[in-house]
Amino acid sequence: MNPYEFFSKSADETKAFAARLAKELRPGDVITLEGNLGAGKTTFTKGLAKGLNIKRTVNSPTFTIIKEYEGTYPLYHIDAYRLEDYEEDLGFDEYFDGDGITVVEWAEFIEEEMPDDRLNIQISYADNDGRLVALYPAGERYEKLCRELME
Numbered sequence: 076m077n078p079y080e081f082f083s084k085s086a087d088e089t090k091a092f093a094a095r096l097a098k099e100l101r102p103g104d105v106i107t108l109e110g111n112l113g114a115g116k117t118t119f120t121k122g123l124a125k126g127l128n129i130k131r132t133v134n135s136p137t138f139t140i141i142k143e144y145e146g147t148y149p150l151y152h153i154d155a156y157r158l159e160d161y162e163e164d165l166g167f168d169e170y171f172d173g174d175g176i177t178v179v180e181w182a183e184f185i186e187e188e189m190p191d192d193r194l195n196i197q198i199s200y201a202d203n204d205g206r207l208v209a210l211y212p213a214g215e216r217y218e219k220l221c222r223e224l225m226e
Protein backbone atom coordinates (compact mmCIF):
# COMPACT_ATOMS: atom_id res chain seq x y z
CA MET A 76 0.00 0.00 0.00
CA ASN A 77 1.15 3.52 -0.77
CA PRO A 78 2.06 5.20 2.54
CA TYR A 79 1.60 8.67 1.14
CA GLU A 80 -2.13 9.05 0.82
CA PHE A 81 -4.44 11.76 1.98
CA PHE A 82 -8.20 11.53 2.06
CA SER A 83 -9.83 14.86 1.32
CA LYS A 84 -13.46 15.49 2.23
CA SER A 85 -13.83 18.78 0.35
CA ALA A 86 -12.24 21.10 -2.19
CA ASP A 87 -11.06 23.27 0.70
CA GLU A 88 -9.28 20.32 2.33
CA THR A 89 -7.57 19.49 -0.97
CA LYS A 90 -6.43 23.09 -1.27
CA ALA A 91 -5.19 23.19 2.33
CA PHE A 92 -3.17 20.00 1.79
CA ALA A 93 -1.66 21.39 -1.42
CA ALA A 94 -0.83 24.66 0.32
CA ARG A 95 1.00 22.72 3.04
CA LEU A 96 2.95 20.85 0.37
CA ALA A 97 3.78 24.12 -1.38
CA LYS A 98 5.55 25.40 1.74
CA GLU A 99 8.03 22.52 1.40
CA LEU A 100 8.77 23.11 -2.28
CA ARG A 101 11.76 24.90 -3.70
CA PRO A 102 12.86 26.14 -7.12
CA GLY A 103 13.41 23.36 -9.63
CA ASP A 104 10.77 21.09 -8.09
CA VAL A 105 8.49 19.29 -10.51
CA ILE A 106 5.04 17.91 -9.77
CA THR A 107 2.94 15.86 -12.16
CA LEU A 108 -0.80 15.78 -11.58
CA GLU A 109 -3.14 13.01 -12.69
CA GLY A 110 -6.85 12.57 -12.29
CA ASN A 111 -10.05 12.23 -14.28
CA LEU A 112 -12.15 15.13 -15.43
CA GLY A 113 -13.29 17.06 -12.37
CA ALA A 114 -11.11 15.06 -9.97
CA GLY A 115 -9.54 18.23 -8.65
CA LYS A 116 -6.29 18.92 -10.50
CA THR A 117 -7.05 22.61 -10.87
CA THR A 118 -8.31 22.76 -7.28
CA PHE A 119 -5.03 21.22 -6.11
CA THR A 120 -3.02 23.72 -8.15
CA LYS A 121 -5.02 26.58 -6.65
CA GLY A 122 -3.95 25.30 -3.23
CA LEU A 123 -0.31 25.15 -4.31
CA ALA A 124 -0.62 28.73 -5.54
CA LYS A 125 -2.05 29.83 -2.19
CA GLY A 126 0.88 28.20 -0.41
CA LEU A 127 3.24 30.11 -2.69
CA ASN A 128 1.47 33.39 -1.90
CA ILE A 129 0.26 33.81 -5.44
CA LYS A 130 -2.51 36.40 -5.60
CA ARG A 131 -3.75 35.84 -9.14
CA THR A 132 -6.53 33.34 -9.78
CA VAL A 133 -5.27 30.04 -11.12
CA ASN A 134 -7.29 28.36 -13.82
CA SER A 135 -6.71 25.59 -16.31
CA PRO A 136 -4.00 26.25 -18.91
CA THR A 137 -5.46 23.83 -21.50
CA PHE A 138 -5.65 26.40 -24.29
CA THR A 139 -2.47 28.25 -23.48
CA ILE A 140 -0.45 25.10 -22.59
CA ILE A 141 1.54 27.03 -20.01
CA LYS A 142 0.67 29.68 -17.46
CA GLU A 143 3.07 31.49 -15.19
CA TYR A 144 2.29 33.03 -11.81
CA GLU A 145 4.47 35.17 -9.59
CA GLY A 146 4.72 34.25 -5.92
CA THR A 147 7.30 33.30 -3.30
CA TYR A 148 8.69 31.38 -6.27
CA PRO A 149 7.26 31.44 -9.78
CA LEU A 150 4.71 28.72 -10.49
CA TYR A 151 4.64 27.26 -13.99
CA HIS A 152 1.44 25.37 -14.73
CA ILE A 153 1.69 23.24 -17.86
CA ASP A 154 -1.15 21.30 -19.47
CA ALA A 155 0.36 19.07 -22.16
CA TYR A 156 -2.99 17.66 -23.28
CA ARG A 157 -2.79 19.28 -26.70
CA LEU A 158 0.79 18.14 -27.27
CA GLU A 159 0.04 14.46 -27.71
CA ASP A 160 1.21 14.34 -31.34
CA TYR A 161 3.93 16.91 -31.00
CA GLU A 162 7.35 15.50 -31.90
CA GLU A 163 9.65 18.48 -31.59
CA ASP A 164 11.62 19.39 -28.52
CA LEU A 165 9.51 22.02 -26.80
CA GLY A 166 12.24 23.23 -24.49
CA PHE A 167 10.30 22.62 -21.28
CA ASP A 168 13.47 21.59 -19.50
CA GLU A 169 14.11 25.29 -19.17
CA TYR A 170 11.25 25.32 -16.65
CA PHE A 171 12.22 22.09 -14.91
CA ASP A 172 15.73 23.32 -14.17
CA GLY A 173 14.65 26.85 -13.52
CA ASP A 174 13.83 29.28 -10.77
CA GLY A 175 10.30 28.11 -10.10
CA ILE A 176 8.00 25.22 -9.31
CA THR A 177 6.50 23.39 -12.26
CA VAL A 178 3.19 21.54 -12.22
CA VAL A 179 2.47 19.37 -15.25
CA GLU A 180 -0.82 17.80 -16.29
CA TRP A 181 -0.73 15.12 -19.00
CA ALA A 182 3.01 14.70 -18.47
CA GLU A 183 2.91 11.41 -20.39
CA PHE A 184 2.60 13.43 -23.61
CA ILE A 185 5.94 15.13 -23.01
CA GLU A 186 7.63 12.26 -21.20
CA GLU A 187 10.92 12.70 -23.13
CA GLU A 188 11.30 16.18 -21.68
CA MET A 189 10.28 15.29 -18.14
CA PRO A 190 12.95 14.86 -15.44
CA ASP A 191 13.18 11.43 -13.77
CA ASP A 192 12.96 12.90 -10.28
CA ARG A 193 9.51 14.31 -9.65
CA LEU A 194 6.49 14.05 -7.43
CA ASN A 195 3.53 12.40 -9.08
CA ILE A 196 0.16 13.13 -7.52
CA GLN A 197 -2.92 11.13 -8.41
CA ILE A 198 -6.34 12.37 -7.39
CA SER A 199 -9.26 9.98 -7.60
CA TYR A 200 -12.91 10.02 -6.67
CA ALA A 201 -13.85 8.48 -3.35
CA ASP A 202 -17.10 8.11 -1.42
CA ASN A 203 -19.27 11.07 -0.42
CA ASP A 204 -17.72 13.62 -2.75
CA GLY A 205 -14.34 12.88 -1.22
CA ARG A 206 -11.06 12.49 -3.07
CA LEU A 207 -8.08 10.26 -2.50
CA VAL A 208 -4.88 12.22 -3.03
CA ALA A 209 -2.00 9.76 -3.52
CA LEU A 210 1.61 10.90 -3.71
CA TYR A 211 4.20 8.89 -5.65
CA PRO A 212 7.66 10.34 -5.12
CA ALA A 213 10.45 9.51 -7.59
CA GLY A 214 13.89 10.34 -6.24
CA GLU A 215 15.28 10.83 -2.75
CA ARG A 216 14.34 14.45 -2.36
CA TYR A 217 10.65 13.78 -2.97
CA GLU A 218 10.66 10.63 -0.81
CA LYS A 219 11.91 12.72 2.09
CA LEU A 220 9.45 15.48 1.35
CA CYS A 221 6.52 13.02 1.38
CA ARG A 222 7.68 11.39 4.60
CA GLU A 223 7.84 14.77 6.31
CA LEU A 224 4.52 15.89 4.90
CA MET A 225 2.75 12.81 6.24
CA GLU A 226 4.25 12.97 9.72
Ligand SMILES: Nc1ncnc2c1ncn2[C@@H]1O[C@H](COP(=O)(O)OP(=O)(O)OP(=O)(O)O)[C@@H](O)[C@H]1O
Binds near residue numbers: 086
Ligand atom coordinates in the same frame (compact mmCIF):
# COMPACT_ATOMS: atom_id res chain seq x y z
N1 LIG B 1 -12.38 16.70 -2.02
C1 LIG B 1 -12.38 17.46 -3.13
N2 LIG B 1 -11.19 17.83 -3.67
C2 LIG B 1 -11.14 18.57 -4.81
N3 LIG B 1 -12.24 19.02 -5.47
C3 LIG B 1 -13.44 18.69 -4.96
C4 LIG B 1 -13.56 17.90 -3.79
N4 LIG B 1 -14.87 17.73 -3.53
C5 LIG B 1 -15.52 18.38 -4.50
N5 LIG B 1 -14.69 18.99 -5.37
C6 LIG B 1 -15.11 19.77 -6.54
O1 LIG B 1 -14.73 19.06 -7.71
C7 LIG B 1 -14.39 19.99 -8.73
C8 LIG B 1 -12.96 19.71 -9.21
O2 LIG B 1 -12.73 20.47 -10.36
P1 LIG B 1 -11.30 20.79 -10.95
O3 LIG B 1 -11.50 21.79 -12.04
O4 LIG B 1 -10.34 21.10 -9.85
O5 LIG B 1 -10.92 19.36 -11.56
P2 LIG B 1 -9.86 19.03 -12.68
O6 LIG B 1 -9.29 17.71 -12.30
O7 LIG B 1 -8.93 20.16 -12.83
O8 LIG B 1 -10.79 18.89 -13.93
P3 LIG B 1 -10.47 19.10 -15.48
O9 LIG B 1 -9.78 17.87 -15.92
O10 LIG B 1 -11.84 19.26 -16.04
O11 LIG B 1 -9.62 20.35 -15.60
C9 LIG B 1 -14.54 21.38 -8.15
O12 LIG B 1 -15.80 21.89 -8.50
C10 LIG B 1 -14.44 21.13 -6.65
O13 LIG B 1 -15.13 22.11 -5.90
